[in-house]
Amino acid sequence: MAETGNLGVSAHMRPALPGYRDLVDFGVGYFPTHDGMRPGPLARMLEERGQSAVYFAEHTHIPASRESPYPGGESLPTKYWHCYDLFVALTAAAEATSSLRIGSGVCLVIERDPIVTAKEVASIDHLSGGRFEFGVGAGWNREEMRHHGTDPKQRMAVLRERVEAMQAIWTEEEASYAGRFVTFDRILSYPKPAQRPYPPVLVGGDGPTVLDRVLTFGDAWFPNYSGDAIFGRVAELRNRAERPVEVQMISTPADPAVLERMHEAGVKRANHWLPSGSRSTVERALEQWEAAIADFNGE
Template sequence: MEFGVSTFITDEGIGAADLGRALEERDFDALFIAEHTHIPASRETPYPGGGELPRIYYRTLDPFVALTAVAAVTERLVVATGIALVIERDPITTAKEVASLDLISGGRMVFGVGAGWNREEMRNHGTDPATRGALMDERIRAMREIWTAETAEFHGEYVDFDPIYAWPKPVQQPHPPIYVGGESERAIARVAEYGGGWLPRGNVENLGDLVAKVRDRAGWRVPVTVYAARRDPAVIESYAAAGVDRTLFFLPTQPRDETLRTLDEFTELAKRHT
């Protein structure tokens, strides 16, 4: 099992390049970073974690800009969105950003996606929360067409464009793996439909059963990365027993020195399970 980190990169924590170098120096496998374009001043949608929405949600950097900085100073580290909010993104622009990052990183990009939870935020992007899942599915299908066809064309209910040329094409073929976040029946169906991996949360019960279900539904051994894993050796052992391929520790957003100390703690924990 590999080990990586999931985090929010903001203007108040360690810089993206410093974080990337520190992770690779400690032999971590991957960096997954969160995305929020903004947080509406009107707080109607409850925070899924309970209580007040943490400050880091208000201050996230653009994930593709941050991951490009990471890719430029590393050689092996997987650079990933965890997760990109496709429902808030133009598919033609996003397809170019994903392909560009995959090219710049030398084929190290993983495209983690999800349907989001903040209804006010998505409405500001013109997205109806009631149809966000269908919108996400269609945008991803359109992006796959852009990545794989020399002349791409797509006509759907939410995405519609006549033949276009769009480069660069991704280094990874047919495109960077799409890791689907979430544990719902629809999320599992998405893994089977277009997912190159599954990204469940670390607090999910019966993870072993769900891993088997995801792989059975997809018909192949889908790679599984656990997001925001608990720092409990017994829990990590249970991930390994469940067939998890990568565990992501959740890294608090802190200044450089505090971050490096936390990474050293993660390193010691990971060494017990490698």
Template structure:
């Protein structure tokens, strides 16, 4: 089982280049970064974790800029979004950002996506929360066209463009793997149709993971890799993931200054030694 880190990179914590270097030095294989473009002051959407919204949500760096910095300081580290809020993004710009990062990192991008939870944030981007699922499905189909065709076009209800030229193309072929986040029925249907890997959150039980693998196998997708996003640093939980044949576990890393971050990474590296 492989191990990585999931975190929020902000202006108050360790820099992404220093974080990437530290991860590679300690044997972690991946870095998955969260995304929020902004947080509306109204705060009408309740925080899914309960209670007050943590400060890191207000201060996240753009994930593709941060991952480019991490790429410059590393050689083999997988560079993931966990998750990119695709329904809030311009599709063609996003296609270029992902492909550019894949080119600059020599093919190390894992494109994690999801529909998000903050309805006011979506609305500020002109996205109707009620149709975000249908929107992201079209976006994913259109991204594959842009990444794989010299003259790409797409005509859907929410995404519509005539033939375009768009370079660079990704290094990974046919394109960087798409990690679908979420555990809902709609997310799993999206996973089966568009995904290359599943990115369930850390509270997904081993039993749920096994059940999902069986469900995917019935649809001819049983060989899909699973990466757990933001798992707790708990041996009993890790043992369960081993039994469920999880491919990778990422630990949720708090956003702290460099010295505190390195100390925590040392502790996590010791925890993973018996599982690698």
């Protein structure tokens, strides 16, 4: 696991906003679409306005014939199939900033080659000076998974093996991994990540077995905020963990009362989804998020 007392988690979650309260800092999630605000200008604006992090979503495509229900309930927004490539967008954000944490929210590891993805993660962490956070997940679209050769029934086992294989590549001079879904023997791959032993792995999802995955190969839990019930699971994670495990949340509403509950629960970072749109559209939503933060801070 990444060392949470070093560059793994705590060292890079520093107060940036005026009136910052202990234990909570703030970031945003964003679908980096080709018809919305570009990743570089967005990241620069977030850094200038005091946000701590930005996380980009990932989908390579959406199958035109789809049976998997959208978790949001309503019609699937077009942003899901209009995203830039995740690591291209992250590179643009990294080049435009100097202190903003940049991350995947989340990277669909079960749809990726682990050797190539390990190279991409290490490269962007190296180029950004150690500012990358690796949010990982399996996703929800079963047809999309199948297009990438993953059986949805095996997706969690595939996720674990691919993350563990990448961790081996990042930490070993001659890396090997032997699993059911991933196997390679004695490979050389540089650069290694700037953060040692590797960027923090934030495990997304809120299913019944997600805490097992967090404790097996993660450094932090990265669920969607889904109401007060989520805080009971935060307590469960803390009770089960035998090492420091951070909690971040995505889908945080612009509500100071929710931020207060996160503060009480020891959530490390609250992240709010911004709309994919023009600069003015993004700024209006960001202002609402900033107002909630200011209210939470008693400003």
